[in-house]
Amino acid sequence: MTLIKSGVPSRDELSTVIPPRQKLEKGPVVVVECFQEIPCNPCETACKQEAIRVPNINDLPIVDHELCNGCSLCISKCPGLAIFVIDETYSPNEALVKIPYEFLPLPEEGDIVTALDREGKVLGDARVLKVQDGKYQDRTAVISITVAKDFSMEVRNIKVRG
Numbered sequence: 101m102t103l104i105k106s107g108v109p110s111r112d113e114l115s116t117v118i119p120p121r122q123k124l125e126k127g128p129v130v131v132v133e134c135f136q137e138i139p140c141n142p143c144e145t146a147c148k149q150e151a152i153r154v155p156n157i158n159d160l161p162i163v164d165h166e167l168c169n170g171c172s173l174c175i176s177k178c179p180g181l182a183i184f185v186i187d188e189t190y191s192p193n194e195a196l197v198k199i200p201y202e203f204l205p206l207p208e209e210g211d212i213v214t215a216l217d218r219e220g221k222v223l224g225d226a227r228v229l230k231v232q233d234g235k236y237q238d239r240t241a242v243i244s245i246t247v248a249k250d251f252s253m254e255v256r257n258i259k260v261r262g
């Protein structure tokens with residue numbers, strides 16, 4: 101089932117945006133999960149490395165993962181909350197994942213939160229490493245979490261525990 105029907109990208113759609121394994125093994129890299137052709141390009145203008153191009157305003161973004169340095173500047177600029185940065189080199193067993201987050205309350209650094217997949221299903225625990233407050237970036241906060249490395253391409257949201 102496609103994104104249009106379900107609200108969740110299909111495995112085929114995701115396979116077109118996952119960075120190459122050799123890039124993932126080097127350090128942080130962007131994953132742009134944007135699959136709807138809408139007039140939008142702040143991801144392109146945010147990227148100083150020119151790693152994201154939107155040739156025409158209705159096109160899907162084209163990502164050159166080799167040019168991406170994982171700076172994360174594009175995450176909070178995406179109105180579709182479709183951009184993530186993954187670092188599978190964080191530790192032997194854990195990946196660091198940066199996600200856009202627009203709910204309140206924000207988590208706090210050091211919190212254990214619930215890691216959710218694209219459909220909102222529970223994956224397990226995540227630890228909050230850093231919270232970049234959204235009030236300086238169009239109200240979209242960027243939350244850095246660590247999760248089991250197996251979940252690096254699955255976790256795309258969190259639930260803050262009361």
Ligand code: SF4
Nearest residue numbers: 147168169171172174
């Ligand atoms: S993480 Fe940084 S370098 Fe990579 S695409 Fe986003 S803005 Fe560009």
Ligand code: SF4
Nearest residue numbers: 134140142143178180
């Ligand atoms: S800013 Fe986000 S929604 Fe807009 S084109 Fe880029 S990735 Fe897609």
